[in-house]
Amino acid sequence: MIIKQQGPLRGALRVPGDKSISHRAVMLGSLAEGETRIRGFLKSADCLATIDCFRRMGISIEETCRELTIHGKGLRGLSAPAGALNAMNSGTTTRILAGILAGQDFPVTIEGDESLSRRPMKRIIDPLSRMGCRIESVNGNNCLPLKIKGGRLSGIRYDSPVASAQVKSCIAMAALYADAPTTITEPYLSRNHTELMLRGFGGEVTSFTDPETGRPAVTVMPEPHLSGCDITVPGDISSAAYFIAAALLVPGSEVTLTGVGINSTRDGILRVSRAMGGRITVENVRTEGGETTADITVSASPLHGTEIGGALIPTLIDELPVIAVMAACAEGTTVIKDAGELRVKESDRLALIAGHLKAMGADLTETEDGLIIRGKPADSHPLRGAVIDPHGDHRLAMAFAVAGLAADGPTEILDAGCVDISYPGFFADLASLQGRF
Ligand code: S3P
Numbered sequence: 001m002i003i004k005q006q007g008p009l010r011g012a013l014r015v016p017g018d019k020s021i022s023h024r025a026v027m028l029g030s031l032a033e034g035e036t037r038i039r040g041f042l043k044s045a046d047c048l049a050t051i052d053c054f055r056r057m058g059i060s061i062e063e064t065c066r067e068l069t070i071h072g073k074g075l076r077g078l079s080a081p082a083g084a085l086n087a088m089n090s091g092t093t094t095r096i097l098a099g100i101l102a103g104q105d106f107p108v109t110i111e112g113d114e115s116l117s118r119r120p121m122k123r124i125i126d127p128l129s130r131m132g133c134r135i136e137s138v139n140g141n142n143c144l145p146l147k148i149k150g151g152r153l154s155g156i157r158y159d160s161p162v163a164s165a166q167v168k169s170c171i172a173m174a175a176l177y178a179d180a181p182t183t184i185t186e187p188y189l190s191r192n193h194t195e196l197m198l199r200g201f202g203g204e205v206t207s208f209t210d211p212e213t214g215r216p217a218v219t220v221m222p223e224p225h226l227s228g229c230d231i232t233v234p235g236d237i238s239s240a241a242y243f244i245a246a247a248l249l250v251p252g253s254e255v256t257l258t259g260v261g262i263n264s265t266r267d268g269i270l271r272v273s274r275a276m277g278g279r280i281t282v283e284n285v286r287t288e289g290g291e292t293t294a295d296i297t298v299s300a301s302p303l304h305g306t307e308i309g310g311a312l313i314p315t316l317i318d319e320l321p322v323i324a325v326m327a328a329c330a331e332g333t334t335v336i337k338d339a340g341e342l343r344v345k346e347s348d349r350l351a352l353i354a355g356h357l358k359a360m361g362a363d364l365t366e367t368e369d370g371l372i373i374r375g376k377p378a379d380s381h382p383l384r385g386a387v388i389d390p391h392g393d394h395r396l397a398m399a400f401a402v403a404g405l406a407a408d409g410p411t412e413i414l415d416a417g418c419v420d421i422s423y424p425g426f427f428a429d430l431a432s433l434q435g436r437f
Pocket residue numbers: 019020021092163164165166167169190191317318341
């Protein structure tokens with residue numbers, strides 16, 4: 001895919017449904033009794049992998065162009081699949097599914113593609129083992145494939161070393177099958193969609209600040225009666241982020257993104273864009289199924305550097321590649337720290353962001369857990385076009401497409417089809433905002 005400067009981005013766009021919420025809706029819909037109808041489901045490769053896993057465990061899932069209907073069979077209604085379950089490229093599928101499988105009385109193996117098979121699974125092996133699940137990394141490297149033999153589990157208290165919603169959600173799912181309540185604490189609050197949705201299905205979940213440690217905590221009660229429900233999935237703020245960044249950077253742009261989820265555990269991109277001087281208005285705020293949605297209007301703005309770390313990181317973890325692009329086109333220095341998790345995403349994102357931004361002429365330093373980016377204002381031509389290999393990482397492909405819009409000369413994104421992992425139609429939506437339908 002070749003990206004060139006093409007003039008301002010203008011108009012309105014509804015980005016596809018939230019990936020995290022779509023995964024969870026299929027999973028909880030399968031474990032609930034009765035029908036769950038999901039509107040706005042994200043039909044991306046990652047979420048289709050989740051659907052495939054649950055179909056293979058006997059759940060009937062009907063797809064129409066407007067909605068998805070899951071015929072849930074209750075907490076103990078899954079059946080043993082023939083052969084291994086394949087999570088493809090999806091860390092969310094793998095880790096949350098593992099928590100569900102920990103409560104089943106049949107053995108299962110989860111496998112995935114090459115990138116997923118390099119990602120760390122010790123973070124779920126440890127707590128699930130403590131709960132009494134037999135879970136083993138087949139190659140002994142704490143990575144996929146994982147062999148899981150679940151059954152009756154014990155409720156535990158788990159102080160997670162990482163602020164990871166996948167880890168928290170994995171344990172929360174296993175907690176449904178435990179003999180006592182389970183409490184999970186984390187260093188910073190990660191996205192809370194599982195907690196909100198579990199409550200919506202009838203689960204008993206309490207979120208609080210742990211009085212001993214001051215850490216965000218959640219307690220999940222076992223054996224709830226989950227009932228099917230209707231879910232409307234908001235637009236994915238992680239997908240909206242590419243257009244927020246593009247509209248800020250390309251002179252003369254004004255873009256409205258409608259129906260975007262702005263849950264406060266996900267809205268770091270808005271906070272950082274504003275801190276960098278971005279003109280952003282949020283209107284028509286409404287709440288559905290516990291999730292807050294709004295229309296976001298972004299106008300091209302001169303940006304300046306900022307500091308990003310600590311509790312802010314989990315609220316924008318997937319947006320850091322495109323934030324780094326914004327920082328390269330902002331006056332002054334941006335420091336990103338406490339973001340070591342980026343090294344264990346679909347790729348080592350810190351290394352690849354640094355390498356690609358340097359190839360485009362940016363001045364930056366890669367640190368162990370972040371980046372120091374010495375930016376230049378967008379009107380001083382901070383980037384030049386380059387050939388970018390995203391290494392199959394969807395978020396890098398989209399972030400560097402945005403960099404290409406701000407760069408002098410053409411940028412070629414190799415293997416651009418990898419955007420289908422979270423945003424099929426990304427390039428068509430971008431073209432529509434540039435007046436090219
Ligand atoms: C996700 C959690 C985050 C995020 C991922 C989706 C989720 O991962 O990066 O894209 O849906 O729970 P971690 O839990 O590893 O931080």
